[in-house]
Amino acid sequence: xxxxxxxxxxxxxxxxxxxxxxxxxxxxxxxxxxxxxxxxxxxxxxxxxxxxxxxxxxxxxxxxxxxxxxxxxxxxxxxxxxxxxxxxxxxxxxxxxxxxxxxxxxxxxxxxxxxxxxxxxxxxxxxxxxxxxxxxxxxxxxxxxxxxxxxxxxxxxxxxxxxxxxxxxxxxxxxxxxxxxxxxxxxxxxxxxxxxxxxxxxxxxxxxxxxxxxxxxxxxxxxxxxxxxxxxxxxxxxxxxxxxxxxxxxxxxxxxxxxxxxxxxxxxxxxxxxxxxxxxxxxxxxxxxxxxxxxxxxxxxxxxxxxxxxxxxxxxxxxxxxxxxxxxxxxxxxxxxxxxxxxxxxxxxxxxxxxxxxxxxxxxxxxxxxxxxxxxxxxxxxx
Amino acid sequence: xxxxxxxxxxxxxxxxxxxxxxxxxxxxxxxxxxxxxxxxxxxxxxxxxxxxxxxxxxxxxxxxxxxxxxxxxxxxxxxxxxxxxxxxxxxxxxxxxxxxxxxxxxxxxxxxxxxxxxxxxxxxxxxxxxxxxxxxxxxxxxxxxxxxxxxxxxxxxxxxxxxxxxxxxxxxxxxxxxxxxxxxxxxxxxxxxxxxxxxxxxxxxxxxxxxxxxxxxxxxxxxxxxxxxxxxxxxxxxxxxxxxxxxxxxxxxxxxxxxxxxxxxxxxxxxxxxxxxxxxxxxxxxxxxxxxxxxxxxxxxxxxxxxxxxxxxxxxxxxxxxxxxxxxxxxxxxxxxxxxxxxxxxxxxxxxxxxxxxxxxxxxxxxxxxxxxxxxxxxxxxx
Numbered sequence: 142x143x144x145x146x147x148x149x150x151x152x153x154x155x156x157x158x159x160x161x162x163x164x165x166x167x168x169x170x171x172x173x174x175x176x177x178x179x180x181x182x183x184x185x186x187x188x189x190x191x192x193x194x195x196x197x198x199x200x201x202x203x204x205x206x207x208x209x210x211x212x213x214x215x216x217x218x219x220x221x222x223x224x225x226x227x228x229x230x231x232x233x234x235x236x237x238x239x240x241x242x243x244x245x246x247x248x249x250x251x252x253x254x255x256x257x258x259x260x261x262x263x264x265x266x267x268x269x270x271x272x273x274x275x276x277x278x279x280x281x282x283x284x285x286x287x288x289x290x291x292x293x294x295x296x297x298x299x300x301x302x303x304x305x306x307x308x309x310x311x312x313x314x315x316x317x318x319x320x321x322x323x324x325x326x327x328x329x330x331x332x333x334x335x336x337x338x339x340x341x342x343x344x345x346x347x348x349x350x351x352x353x354x355x356x357x358x359x360x361x362x363x364x365x366x367x368x369x370x371x372x373x374x375x376x377x378x379x380x381x382x383x384x385x386x387x388x389x390x391x392x393x394x395x396x397x398x399x400x401x402x403x404x405x406x407x408x409x410x411x412x413x414x415x416x417x418x419x420x421x422x423x424x425x426x427x428x429x430x431x432x433x434x435x436x437x438x439x440x441x442x443x444x445x446x447x448x449x450x451x452x453x454x455x456x457x458x459x460x461x462x463x464x465x466x467x468x469x470x471x472x473x474x475x476x477x478x479x480x481x482x483x484x485x486x487x488x489x490x491x492x493x494x495x496x497x498x499x500x501x502x503x504x505x506x507x508x509x510x511x512x513x514x515x516x517x518x519x520x521x522x523x524x
Numbered sequence: 525x526x527x528x529x530x531x532x533x534x535x536x537x538x539x540x541x542x543x544x545x546x547x548x549x550x551x552x553x554x555x556x557x558x559x560x561x562x563x564x565x566x567x568x569x570x571x572x573x574x575x576x577x578x579x580x581x582x583x584x585x586x587x588x589x590x591x592x593x594x595x596x597x598x599x600x601x602x603x604x605x606x607x608x609x610x611x612x613x614x615x616x617x618x619x620x621x622x623x624x625x626x627x628x629x630x631x632x633x634x635x636x637x638x639x640x641x642x643x644x645x646x647x648x649x650x651x652x653x654x655x656x657x658x659x660x661x662x663x664x665x666x667x668x669x670x671x672x673x674x675x676x677x678x679x680x681x682x683x684x685x686x687x688x689x690x691x692x693x694x695x696x697x698x699x700x701x702x703x704x705x706x707x708x709x710x711x712x713x714x715x716x717x718x719x720x721x722x723x724x725x726x727x728x729x730x731x732x733x734x735x736x737x738x739x740x741x742x743x744x745x746x747x748x749x750x751x752x753x754x755x756x757x758x759x760x761x762x763x764x765x766x767x768x769x770x771x772x773x774x775x776x777x778x779x780x781x782x783x784x785x786x787x788x789x790x791x792x793x794x795x796x797x798x799x800x801x802x803x804x805x806x807x808x809x810x811x812x813x814x815x816x817x818x819x820x821x822x823x824x825x826x827x828x829x830x831x832x833x834x835x836x837x838x839x840x841x842x843x844x845x846x847x848x849x850x851x852x853x854x855x856x857x858x859x860x861x862x863x864x865x866x867x868x869x870x871x872x873x874x875x876x877x878x879x880x881x882x883x884x885x886x887x888x889x890x891x892x893x894x895x896x897x898x899x900x901x902x903x904x905x906x907x
Contacts, residue, residue, distance in 0.1 A: 219633065250602065250648070250649070250652040253648060253652070254645055254648055254649075257644060257645075257648065257711075257715075258641055258644075258645065261640060261641075261644070261711070262637055262640075262641065265633070265636060265637055265640065266633070266637075269633040269636070272907045273907075276907065292693045292695055293691055293692065293693035294686060294687075294688040294689065294691045294692065294693045294695075295688055295689050295691065301686070301688065301698075303677060303684070303686055303688075303698075304677075304687075305677040305678055305684065305686075306677065306678050308676055308677045308678065308857070309676065309677065310675045310676035310677045312675055312677075312698035312700065313698045313699065313700065314698070315684075315686075315695035315696045315697070315698050316696065316714065317695065317696065318714065318718065319718075320718075321715075321718075324711075324714050324715055324718060327711075327714055328640075328644070328707075328710075328711040328714070331699065331701065331707050331710055331711070332640075332704075332707055335701065335702075335703075335704075335707060338851065339851045339905050339906065339907075340906075340907040341907070468721065468722045474691070522722050523722065523723075524655045524656075524659065524722075524723040524724070
């Protein structure tokens with residue numbers, strides 16, 4: 142089966158492309174490299190030195206004999222996208238190709254508009270291209286657990302059955318996204334749902350939690366295949382960021398009270414979840430939603446775990462509660478379901494001290510590359 | 525109080541601008557005339573001959589002594605929008621300035637992207653401009669009842685209290701929009717809700733039903749003030765369209781079974797609802813939602829009423845069930861709440877035989893301007 146990975150040069154996309162290639166899928170990567178461009182714009186860099194994608198793909202071929210096709214361009218350019226689809230003829234499309242940072246989207250008006258237009262138009266283009274020529278292709282779209290916000294009731298997977306005034310219906314789960322970026326994902330979800338309904342397309346929305354870790358079996362095969370690892374205030378996410386902070390002796394920056402609870406997963410589960418979604422596609426007309434995480438943690442708990450793991454290997458680690466740049470509940474109920482992927486056979490890599498050790502070692506290995514001026518958050522939600 | 529009416533050259537916007545001006549508000553109109561441009565693109569025209577806005581405003585001044593400021597430009601141009609706001613300094617902004625036709629948005633990919641980008645970016649620009657310089661200004665935004673779709677439970681006003689697994693929360697009402705246009709309004713609602721939450725802006729989302737009628741006290745004062753009346757397959761809406769079909773001897777085109785039930789209101793109530801929203805603004809940080817309609821009708825019922833009214837004045841009227849170009853439920857439960865505006869004092873103009881007579885007379889007066897080739901729907905939802 143042919144799988145096109147849009148955004149295959151990014152953190153999740155790269156790991157996914159290699160994993161699927163290794164598993165026997167015929168993989169193509171479509172990427173515009175705009176993520177690398179944004180690094181330049183913000184003057185930030187992945188902790189790990191990542192090679193140009195052409196070199197990455199060459200090395201992958203040399204090591205495994207497997208070829209991954211590369212299509213360089215932007216899916217907001219419909220003519221380009223349509224041409225690629227006709228050339229590659231995918232059976233499934235994995236869509237990571239969006240601006241994925243909440244702080245980036247909150248920098249200013251321009252970045253908010255860029256994020257929403259880029260993400261919404263790219264996905265609309267994809268839906269129209271599929272409708273026109275590949276209506277049976279399965280769209281596997283990366284959403285985010287952040288679409289749900291932090292409601293005071295259990296979070297179901299995409300839909301909720303509501304009884305109201307003696308009647309009953311199963312409706313899309315209400316969304317309370319917390320940034321211009323998260324909003325763009327909510328817009329996407331509504332658009333994709335509609336396209337499935339009227340055109341009979343098949344789609345799976347993977348509402349992913351916060352991904353941690355850097356190694357997968359494939360990206361660990363060679364230094365040239367190494368994955369990116371972001372620690373800066375814009376693209377860095379909790380846990381990965383904490384480990385790097387610990388490695389360089391920077392206090393772990395917990396925003397506010399630290400009671401913010403989120404879904405998390407190991408990047409080795411990200412790639413497996415995508416494969417599970419591909420292997421059992423949604424039905425024609427179905428907009429299927431999976432909550433893609435394996436465990437719930439509060440940010441404060443994570444920091445404590447990293448502090449403990451760091452101390453065990455001799456690092457001095459301090460946890461610092463800093464002013465929260467975001468506007469979000471810092472103490473709240475959070476209970477989200479994630480049974481759909483488990484039912485398909487996902488066997489989670491739960492967060493362990495060995496994973497933390499590995500991440501801390503990675504961070505220590507590359508700590509000379511850290512720019513400490515980029516660690517603290519500069520983008521604020523408040524006006 | 526100064527009120528800026530964005531989209532004040534359109535059907536609802538024009539009637540609203542004059543009504544508010546008459547009621548003593550200091551009114552400015554911001555409009556790009558892109559609606560007139562789309563008429564040209566599609567080669568359709570309002571049944572009633574509308575004058576250029578400059579002439580309209582001059583006549584309004586001549587008749588009433590009141591001046592309405594005019595700002596010609598597009599709110600997707602942030603620099604222009606920001607300049608206008610600083611010049612006019614509105615206390616409230618009424619935002620009608622969006623692409624508002626479902627069939628237009630469904631013509632093809634380009635029109636879908638145009639609709640979503642135009643509507644979402646225009647509204648984002650407005651939110652950022654308010655945040656930067658007018659955080660206390662009240663945004664009165666036109667949404668649509670079509671955001672809700674046709675759930676099998678009662679439709680509340682914007683929010684619903686859900687009990688689930690023994691817990692309870694009040695969440696945004698789930699949305700099931702039925703076109704790329706309706707989706708754009710759902711995107712707007714989420715964006716505005718977020719802006720209120722994080723920046724403390726105040727906004728009222730008017731989820732308006734299908735508007736009918738052409739006369740208001742103000743637009744009826746003079747031929748030069750006449751409002752637009754659309755009957756074509758793209759911009760024409762039920763009831764107005766039926767009356768014009770009746771006038772020219774065209775069968776009333778009911779799409780499918782005709783059991784599609786929607787909220788409706790007289791344009792004289794539209795203008796009053798907007799004033800009620802302005803007069804009692806939302807609180808800082810509040811995203812307030814009003815369902816703006818006065819009665820529920822099925823499309824089939826409306827056609828029967830027009831047929832009856834037409835026959836009474838000697839027209840031969842046939843009701844024809846045509847293939848439904850849309851994908852929507854044609855028989856369904858529909859019960860929407862609309863008490864918020866009634867509680868503020870709205871006294872509805874319910875649909876009456878005299879209103880139908882007036883509309884039929886209007887249609888008859890201008891029937892020589894009808895282009896019958898534009899009546900049937902050409903845009904289809906199905907792929």
